[in-house]
Amino acid sequence: MKSEVKKHGTGCLVAQGVDIFGDRWTLLIIRDMLLYGKKTYGEFLGAGECISTNILAVRLKHLEAEGIIEKRRDPENGRSFVYNLTDKGLALAPVVFEIIRWSGKHAAASDVKRTMLRRIEKDRDGFMAEITARVKAQR
Amino acid sequence: MKSEVKKHGTGCLVAQGVDIFGDRWTLLIIRDMLLYGKKTYGEFLGAGECISTNILAVRLKHLEAEGIIEKRRDPENGRSFVYNLTDKGLALAPVVFEIIRWSGKHAAASDVKRTMLRRIEKDRDGFMAEITARVKAQR
Numbered sequence: 295m296k297s298e299v300k301k302h303g304t305g306c307l308v309a310q311g312v313d314i315f316g317d318r319w320t321l322l323i324i325r326d327m328l329l330y331g332k333k334t335y336g337e338f339l340g341a342g343e344c345i346s347t348n349i350l351a352v353r354l355k356h357l358e359a360e361g362i363i364e365k366r367r368d369p370e371n372g373r374s375f376v377y378n379l380t381d382k383g384l385a386l387a388p389v390v391f392e393i394i395r396w397s398g399k400h401a402a403a404s405d406v407k408r409t410m411l412r413r414i415e416k417d418r419d420g421f422m423a424e425i426t427a428r429v430k431a432q433r
Numbered sequence: 434m435k436s437e438v439k440k441h442g443t444g445c446l447v448a449q450g451v452d453i454f455g456d457r458w459t460l461l462i463i464r465d466m467l468l469y470g471k472k473t474y475g476e477f478l479g480a481g482e483c484i485s486t487n488i489l490a491v492r493l494k495h496l497e498a499e500g501i502i503e504k505r506r507d508p509e510n511g512r513s514f515v516y517n518l519t520d521k522g523l524a525l526a527p528v529v530f531e532i533i534r535w536s537g538k539h540a541a542a543s544d545v546k547r548t549m550l551r552r553i554e555k556d557r558d559g560f561m562a563e564i565t566a567r568v569k570a571q572r
Contacts, residue, residue, distance in 0.1 A: 307546050308464040308529060311536035316460060318451050325447040382539050389535055390447060392528040397450035400521050407446050 314360050315386060319345055319353050321393075324379075324386055327363070329410070331428055333376045334368070362386070364433075378433045387422055453499050454525060458484055458492050460532075463518075463525055466502070468549070470567055472515045473507070501525070503572075517572045526561055 315321055322345070326332040338350055345353075354377060357363040362383035368374045391414050398411040413421045454460055461484070465471040477489055484492075493516060496502040501522035507513045530553050537550040552560045 306461075306464070307533040307536035307540065307550065308468075309461060310540040311532040312457050312460050314536075314540065316455065316457055316532075318455055321451050321455060322445075322448060325445070329447075385535055385538065389528065389531040392531045393450040393455075394446040396524055396528055397446035397453075399524065401446065401449040401453065411446065 311389075315357075315362065315389075317353070319349055320357060321390075323350070323353055323357065324362070324383065325390055327377070327379050327383070327429075328387055328390055328425055331432070333378060333432055334374065335377075357383070376432070379429050384426060384429050387425060391418065450528075454496075454501065454528075456492070458488055459496060460529075462489070462492055462496065463501070463522065464529055466516070466518050466522070466568070467526055467529055467564055470571070472517060472571055473513065474516075477516075496522070515571070518568050523565060523568050526564060530557065 315324060323338055326338060332338055335350065335354075338354075339345060339347065354363070354365070358365055358377075360382075361380055363377045364380055365375050365377050368376045394407075394411055394414055398408070454463060462477055465477060471477055474489065474493075477493075478484060478486065493502070493504070497504055497516075499521075500519055502516045503519055504514050504516050507515045533546075533550055533553055537547070
């Protein structure tokens with residue numbers, strides 16, 4: 295983790311962004327929250343990419359420290375926690391959208407994923423409004 | 434390197450994209466080529482983020498294997514090589530732009546970088562046309 299979140303003094307906005315959210319797992323957690331509404335530890339663990347519990351715990355702490363997500367007690371179960379995107383986290387949607395667009399053109403994609411790609415291409419504002427509404431409702 | 438470019442079968446476009454270009458150093462090399470016109474090994478090494486020669490060599494090979502950059506003999510010096518972005522590499526500009534926009538809003542940025550940010554906000558098409566022309570002229 296240390297080398298992946300290395301800070302440096304060049305002031306470059308790309309480097310700063312990549313240092314904050316650019317680690318592979320971090321971006322996949324943000325994707326799960328943005329696109330699939332996942333919000334619990336168990337949901338992140340079961341997301342199909344087989345993240346290990348210790349990597350997940352470190353990444354969630356990092357995202358919380360950066361103000362990208364917020365952790366609070368699950369209102370339906372006081373013994374567990376839910377994670378929600380802050381406005382700073384929600385603002386990463388355009389980065390995720392552009393990654394999807396690029397991959398849709400340049401990587402192999404299944405039909406299911408093509409549906410999401412089409413949504414981003416044809417109804418980006420509507421899709422974003424839907425995501426924003428869901429994220430805010432979960433807070 | 435192995436864990437960072439891990440392939441998997443979920444078919445997710447975000448995961449696919451991140452596996453191809455999402456490693457910290459890989460994205461910073463792409464940024465240097467897109468925004469600063471860097472094209473030689475020496476220029477990448479001196480880019481301010483202190484990438485080591487072995488990491489740089491591995492990342493350049495990876496980008497070449499993915500068809501994001503092309504390596505050829507330097508026409509001005511047959512003993513060295515230059516690296517150029519392919520169309521697939523050039524198509525990553527919107528991802529880099531969105532990272533810059535997000536960081537410009539949510540990370541500390543110097544005045545110099547603010548100039549680039551303004552360019553992306555106010556004249557994105559013109560900036561993209563300039564980058565495209567430079568990348569194509571370098572091929």
